[in-house]
Amino acid sequence: MGLPTIIGKSKTQVFRFVKERVWKKLKGWKEKTVSRAGRKVLIKSVAQAIPSYVMSCFILHDGLCEEIESMIARFFWGGDACLHWMSWNKLCRPKLIGGLGFRNFKHFNLALVVKNWWRIHTSPETLFVRVFKAVYFSGSSIVEAKRGYRPSYAWSSILKSKWMFEQGRCWRVGNGTKIRI
Structure with missing residues (x-):
C-alpha cells in the first residue's frame, strides 16, 4: 500500500x-x-x-x-x-x-486520524477494529483505551487524536445498561 x-x-x-x-x-x-x-x-x-x-x-x-x-x-x-x-x-x-x-495539512491530517477513531468507536464488527481491539484494548472500550507498551505508530496517532473526538462527543444515559457503578 x-x-x-x-x-x-x-x-x-x-x-x-x-x-x-x-x-x-x-x-x-x-x-x-x-x-x-x-x-x-x-x-x-x-x-x-x-x-x-x-x-x-x-x-x-x-x-x-x-x-x-x-x-x-x-x-x-x-x-x-x-x-x-x-x-x-x-x-x-x-x-x-x-x-x-x-x-491546511495539519488540520486535515488530524481530521483524517480522528475519522479512524470514530470508525473504531462506531463499527466494532469490522476487521480493522477487531485487530486493534485484540491488540490494544481487549478488556475495555476505545474510550478507556490506554497507550500500552511499545504501540504501533498508527495506534499512537489514533490516541493522539482522542482529545478532538472527546471535544465533540456527548454521552446519553439511555436505558442505563452501559453505566458502571
Whole structure:
C-alpha cells in the first residue's frame, strides 16, 4: 500500500517520501506556463491528494506539513524568487470568507486520524477494529483505551487524536445498561 512498515524515532526521515512525491509532481508542472487558476486546480486535485492516504493512517510531523505547504505555496505563486501576495493561512480559508479553499495539512491530517477513531468507536464488527481491539484494548472500550507498551505508530496517532473526538462527543444515559457503578 506504500506505507512504511517500521517507523523508528525519526518520523521526518520515515515520511520524507511523501514530501518527495509531492515535489516530483510539482516539479513536473511548468508553473510559468500554467495560469494561476490552472495551478489552483492542479494543487487541489493532485498535490493535496497525494499525502491523503498516509495522513489517514499516521499523524505527520508539523514540520513536514509546513514544508509541503511551503512547496505548494511556491508553486502557486510562480517559483522560488516570487513574492507571495497572501499568507498560506489566508489561502486555506474557505472561498466564502476570502480564501481559495486550500487544505491546511495539519488540520486535515488530524481530521483524517480522528475519522479512524470514530470508525473504531462506531463499527466494532469490522476487521480493522477487531485487530486493534485484540491488540490494544481487549478488556475495555476505545474510550478507556490506554497507550500500552511499545504501540504501533498508527495506534499512537489514533490516541493522539482522542482529545478532538472527546471535544465533540456527548454521552446519553439511555436505558442505563452501559453505566458502571
